[in-house]
Amino acid sequence: MMRIVHRWAGLVLAALLVFTALGGAALSIFPALESVQTRQPDRELTVADLAARVQTAHPGLEQIRREPSGRISAWWFEGDNPGSAVIDPATGRELANADPDLVRRWITNLHRSLFLGDGGRVAVAAGAMAMLLLSLSGAFLVARRTGGWRHWFGPLRDSGARRVHTELARIAVLGLTLSSATALWMSAETFEFIVFDEVGPAAPAAVSGRSGLALAEMEALRAVSVAELRELSFPAPDDPEDVFTLTTDRGAGHVDQGTGLLLGWRDAGLTQRVSETIYLLHTGQGAALLGLLLGLLALSVPALAVTGLMVWLSARRDRPRLAPNAPAAQAETILLVGSEGGSTWGFAATLAQALRDAGQSVHVASMANFRSAVHRRARRFLILAATYGEGDAPATAKGFLERLRNLKEVPQAPVAVLGFGDRTFPAFCAFAHAVEDAARARGWSLLMPLDTIDRQSSQDFARWGRRLGEVLGIPLELSHVPKLPPLEALTLLERRDYGATVQVPMSILRFAIPRASLWQRVSGRGFQRFEPGDLLGIVPEGSTVPRLYSLASGSRDGFIEIVVRRQAGGLASGQLTRLEAGQTVQGFLRRHPGFHARGSRAPLILIGAGTGVGPLAGFIRSNRPRRPIHLFFGLRHPDADYLYRDELSHWRDDGRLDHLTVAASRADQPQYVQDAVREHAPRIVDAIRQGARVMVCGGREMARGVAEALSDILAPAGLTPAMLKAGGRYVEDIY
Amino acid sequence: MNKLASCLLLSSAIALSGPVAARPVMLTATLKNYGGDGAYLALYLTDANGDYVRTLWVAGKKSKYHKHLTDWYRAAGSDRTRIDGITGASVGAGRNLEVTVDLADALFDAGYALNLDAAAEDMPESPRDVSVPLTTSGAGKTVAGRRYVASFRYGP
Numbered sequence: 001m002m003r004i005v006h007r008w009a010g011l012v013l014a015a016l017l018v019f020t021a022l023g024g025a026a027l028s029i030f031p032a033l034e035s036v037q038t039r040q041p042d043r044e045l046t047v048a049d050l051a052a053r054v055q056t057a058h059p060g061l062e063q064i065r066r067e068p069s070g071r072i073s074a075w076w077f078e079g080d081n082p083g084s085a086v087i088d089p090a091t092g093r094e095l096a097n098a099d100p101d102l103v104r105r106w107i108t109n110l111h112r113s114l115f116l117g118d119g120g121r122v123a124v125a126a127g128a129m130a131m132l133l134l135s136l137s138g139a140f141l142v143a144r145r146t147g148g149w150r151h152w153f154g155p156l157r158d159s160g161a162r163r164v165h166t167e168l169a170r171i172a173v174l175g176l177t178l179s180s181a182t183a184l185w186m187s188a189e190t191f192e193f194i195v196f197d198e199v200g201p202a203a204p205a206a207v208s209g210r211s212g213l214a215l216a217e218m219e220a221l222r223a224v225s226v227a228e229l230r231e232l233s234f235p236a237p238d239d240p241e242d243v244f245t246l247t248t249d250r251g252a253g254h255v256d257q258g259t260g261l262l263l264g265w266r267d268a269g270l271t272q273r274v275s276e277t278i279y280l281l282h283t284g285q286g287a288a289l290l291g292l293l294l295g296l297l298a299l300s301v302p303a304l305a306v307t308g309l310m311v312w313l314s315a316r317r318d319r320p321r322l323a324p325n326a327p328a329a330q331a332e333t334i335l336l337v338g339s340e341g342g343s344t345w346g347f348a349a350t351l352a353q354a355l356r357d358a359g360q361s362v363h364v365a366s367m368a369n370f371r372s373a374v375h376r377r378a379r380r381f382l383i384l385a386a387t388y389g390e391g392d393a394p395a396t397a398k399g400f401l402e403r404l405r406n407l408k409e410v411p412q413a414p415v416a417v418l419g420f421g422d423r424t425f426p427a428f429c430a431f432a433h434a435v436e437d438a439a440r441a442r443g444w445s446l447l448m449p450l451d452t453i454d455r456q457s458s459q460d461f462a463r464w465g466r467r468l469g470e471v472l473g474i475p476l477e478l479s480h481v482p483k484l485p486p487l488e489a490l491t492l493l494e495r496r497d498y499g500a501t502v503q504v505p506m507s508i509l510r511f512a513i514p515r516a517s518l519w520q521r522v523s524g525r526g527f528q529r530f531e532p533g534d535l536l537g538i539v540p541e542g543s544t545v546p547r548l549y550s551l552a553s554g555s556r557d558g559f560i561e562i563v564v565r566r567q568a569g570g571l572a573s574g575q576l577t578r579l580e581a582g583q584t585v586q587g588f589l590r591r592h593p594g595f596h597a598r599g600s601r602a603p604l605i606l607i608g609a610g611t612g613v614g615p616l617a618g619f620i621r622s623n624r625p626r627r628p629i630h631l632f633f634g635l636r637h638p639d640a641d642y643l644y645r646d647e648l649s650h651w652r653d654d655g656r657l658d659h660l661t662v663a664a665s666r667a668d669q670p671q672y673v674q675d676a677v678r679e680h681a682p683r684i685v686d687a688i689r690q691g692a693r694v695m696v697c698g699g700r701e702m703a704r705g706v707a708e709a710l711s712d713i714l715a716p717a718g719l720t721p722a723m724l725k726a727g728g729r730y731v732e733d734i735y
Numbered sequence: 736m737n738k739l740a741s742c743l744l745l746s747s748a749i750a751l752s753g754p755v756a757a758r759p760v761m762l763t764a765t766l767k768n769y770g771g772d773g774a775y776l777a778l779y780l781t782d783a784n785g786d787y788v789r790t791l792w793v794a795g796k797k798s799k800y801h802k803h804l805t806d807w808y809r810a811a812g813s814d815r816t817r818i819d820g821i822t823g824a825s826v827g828a829g830r831n832l833e834v835t836v837d838l839a840d841a842l843f844d845a846g847y848a849l850n851l852d853a854a855a856e857d858m859p860e861s862p863r864d865v866s867v868p869l870t871t872s873g874a875g876k877t878v879a880g881r882r883y884v885a886s887f888r889y890g891p
Contacts, residue, residue: 063859075859075882082882084859099770100857109772189799203809233805236863241785245805 002144006137007312013130014305020127021301023111024179028295030104032288034069041070041089041226047246048221051232053092055215058083060237066229068286073098089226125187131180131301135173142170144368144398155728160591161310168300168307175297182282189275201253201266204243210258211240218260224248314525324356328374331363334413338367338385338397338431343456343482344420348384350480354465358474367397370404372411380447381415382468383435391430404438414447415439416471418464421452428452447471456482484546485588487539488514488526492579493559499641502666504565506611506641507577508552511560511585526589530555532618533595533695533733536562537588540572547572548590550697550733552614554622563614563643595695595733601627603658603692605684607706609634609673610641612698615733617644619695623656630659630687632680634673634702636666659683673698674705681713688714694724697733757837760874760889762791764832764851764865767885771855773825774883775800776832777807780869783846787811791849792834793818795825803854806862828855844870853883 010017041050047064050072055061060077064087067073075084075098085094113120145166146154152170156163188194215221221232221244228249235242235257243263244255253265268276284291328334333355337348352362363375367385375381386394393400404410417439419432429452436450448471453460462478469476490511499506513527520526531554537546553561566577576585597604597619606616606629613633620629631648635641642662651657663676677684688694694710696703710721710730724730766774775795780788787810793801801815802808808815826832851865861882867873867889875890 065859077881080879080881100772102770105772105857190797192798195798233860 002137002140005133006141009130009133010308013127016127017131018302018305020111020124021298023107025295025298026107027111028284028291031069031284032292034071035288038069038071043225043227045089045226046222047224047226047229047232048216048218050089050226051221052215054087057092062234064232121190128180128183131176132184135177135180138169139173142166161307165304165307165311168304172297172300175294178281179294179298182278185278186282201264204254204263207241207243208256208258209240213258213260218255220255220260220262326361326363328363329376331361332377332379333360333362334375334378334381335362335364336367336370336383338394340386340388340394344384344386346483347461347480350478354476354478358476367400370400372407378411378413380413383415383417385417385432385435386420387427387429387431391427393431401434401438404442410442410444414445416447417450419450419452481544487586487588489584490514490560490587491584492581494581498643502636502640504641506563506565508563509576513560530589531596532622533615534592535590536560537590538572539586540575543571550615552618554618557621563611565611595731603628603687603690605630605687605692605694607632607673607677607696609698609702613643615697620651620657626655628658631657632661632673632676634663638664672705673702674709677706677709678713685713685717694730700734703732703734757839759835760838761833761835762889764887765885766826766828766830766883768829769883771828771858773827774853774855775804775825777804777852779807779850781848781850790814790818790821791836793822794832796822803860804852805860807852842869849889851884
């Protein structure tokens with residue numbers, strides 16, 4: 001629901017919102033400029049003194065006005081000629097022209113009515129309404145993505161346009177909400193949906209009829225400081241019955257020109273104060289810094305519009321064809337998908353199509369949108385769930401477990417859970433298990449026991465499909481080929497070989513970055529932008545299933561680099577390690593923002609062994625800001641498999657690498673990398689106290705050993721790896 | 736003229752303002768190039784004592800800005816809610832306002848005056864930018880306004 005509101009409000013009104021936001025940002029500069037240019041009057045200065053000063057220079061004085069910025073303007077007549085100026089309150093001298101700034105007027109009119117009169121005002125008000133809806137729905141979406149309101153600034157797993165969109169939004173949303181809500185209020189006042197009958201001070205019942213009292217002698221004007229003045233209007237010349245009208249922050253009243261006494265006063269009412277406060281919040285007039293801040297935040301709107309559009313376009317491109325999706329309330333089979341990268345949607349689409357071919361009506365939805373009450377005709381629920389990290393909910397299943405646990409009534413129709421994951425990870429299909437456990441705990445009957453799909457295996461999926469078909473009593477043949485991103489030919493530039501003497505042949509392979517197509521340039525897809533820690537997918541000849549390698553370089557380095565260990569009988573590693581310069585392989589880029597070094601001044605503790613040093617070397621290579629990095633590198637023998645030996649020594653010399661600790665397991669004094677970690681406990685604890693981030697890359701055994709070592713050395717400091725993980729300060733890339 | 740007489744005259748003028756005793760009068764105000772946004776104007780009639788009689792025309796429809804037409808706003812009081820049908824758009828700098836109103840013959844040469852209050856956003860209010868006696872001999876003659884109005888005339 002939130003997503004639909006957000007998408008359509010954004011798409012339909014993007015251009016208008018960009019216009020008004022830019023106008024608003026431009027306008028925010030004026031109050032600030034005015035504030036800077038204005039010398040604030042002495043707090044002791046009274047309105048009587050100021051008026052007398054100005055009147056000395058301009059006897060035909062008609063009005064003095066003080067802007068919220070403190071700027072004081074005066075208007076007068078010299079004979080029949082009107083004159084005006086900005087006044088220096090200290091001297092009464094003229095400082096500048098008081099005429100309205102033409103540029104400012106022009107932008108103001110564009111901003112509030114697009115030069116289209118009331119029609120334009122309605123359009124702008126509609127824009128403000130859309131902006132408010134976008135801000136509120138967007139805030140809910142951010143909270144859902146980061147895992148709740150308390151984790152508003154929690155780490156994001158997105159990349160590309162979606163990431164930029166979310167990052168900008170979570171900074172700007174408060175300002176945009178304030179600006180759009182106040183804009184709506186002001187529109188409502190303009191169109192008189194909100195009406196204040198502002199009653200001015202009552203007309204004076206009796207005036208003295210005298211005139212000629214010097215301004216400096218007028219008691220009512222001497223009692224008011226210039227700091228609270230808004231406006232002083234003079235009586236018409238030659239009309240002794242007329243009066244001064246004095247408006248201050250507190251209210252308004254009349255002053256007798258003969259006696260200088262107050263003739264009537266009315267305090268500003270609550271509604272007027274509310275209205276003025278809203279005006280102040282929207283325009284920044286009287287709160288220039290706030291105004292500038294809001295203006296700055298409004299500048300995010302064009303970027304939000306563009307990235308929002310890109311997110312929508314790429315989601316449209318990537319989404320498998322789910323149509324014809326039966327309505328949620330009509331379908332017999334409800335297919336719920338929890339997907340992180342999108343591949344599970346592909347399986348869901350295949351399953352839905354096969355069920356439809358067998359005569360079923362199927363509704364496919366994300367797990368995050370699960371609303372059991374809606375599915376009135378459901379006869380079964382099928383849940384396809386991937387897992388994120390150590391058993392967390394994937395992106396499209398956020399909040400599912402909580403909702404299931406708090407459900408008033410579980411559905412009558414039974415449920416089956418199918419987990420997707422990678423058996424090489426300890427938390428294989430952990431989220432799917434959690435879902436099934438929660439379903440059991442709530443007494444939701446199971447259609448069939450949980451099954452799992454390892455690494456997008458088409459065979460596993462087909463097998464599960466046949467079992468499901470038996471349960472449903474229909475033949476179900478699922479043939480799913482995972483959809484890969486477009487493959488590109490990568491040409492090998494050079495290779496360096498290591499480890500042959502210790503029977504672990506490894507190679508550092510460096511490929512050229514392929515030329516980008518126009519669409520890739522615009523959308524940022526392909527090998528346009530990548531960082532060390534991202535993944536290179538290689539599809540070996542004779543297979544459709546890709547292998548993923550961590551990148552040891554970023555696009556700024558100008559090449560694609562990976563470290564590959566030749567596995568006995570490995571198809572991909574075999575083909576890769578046989579490549580000669582000039583030959584090509586087919587590959588694609590997969591972003592992996594969870595394992596990026598991230599721009600920050602905090603120290604980095606990098607721990608890796610074997611080929612796992614690849615991305616870590618990439619982080620060091622791209623450490624141009626010279627943030628402190630300590631690398632723990634586990635290898636077999638310095639003479640055999642010391643990957644990046646020369647580079648590491650060079651990087652240490654030029655300051656990119658602070659400390660290097662090498663642990664060699666087959667040297668004279670054998671040591672594993674976790675032993676080296678324990679040895680440097682004080683240094684590590686120190687760095688972590690300074691906010692250091694720990695990044696581990698390598699095999700599962702090594703990662704487990706490192707986690708244990710860290711557990712032990714952090715315990716005295718009252719810290720655990722889990723605490724660091726929760727804050728995004730302990731990340732692993734394990735294979 | 737004493738107050739009672741003027742009240743009687745006023746009521747008879749209004750009562751008799753039929754086709755027989757009234758005439759259509761065109762009021763024309765030309766604004767200066769004062770360098771701001773469209774001006775709000777109020778045209779209204781006052782009697783020999785300077786007291787408000789009735790509103791003839793208001794240029795500018797947003798009532799939240801009407802308070803800036805200061806003299807008219809104060810004098811018209813609750814009468815401001817009865818300006819339906821005698822309001823129009825605000826008038827841009829350098830532009831003309833032309834309205835035709837029915838004025839009873841009895842209002843001429845009887846001390847009544849036509850008044851125009853003006854105001855524009857971010858500029859000073861100008862009550863009685865024009866204040867001109869309503870006389871038979873003054874009809875058709877052009878007078879200058881103060882801050883916003885370059886010239887004003889009334890006549891058939």
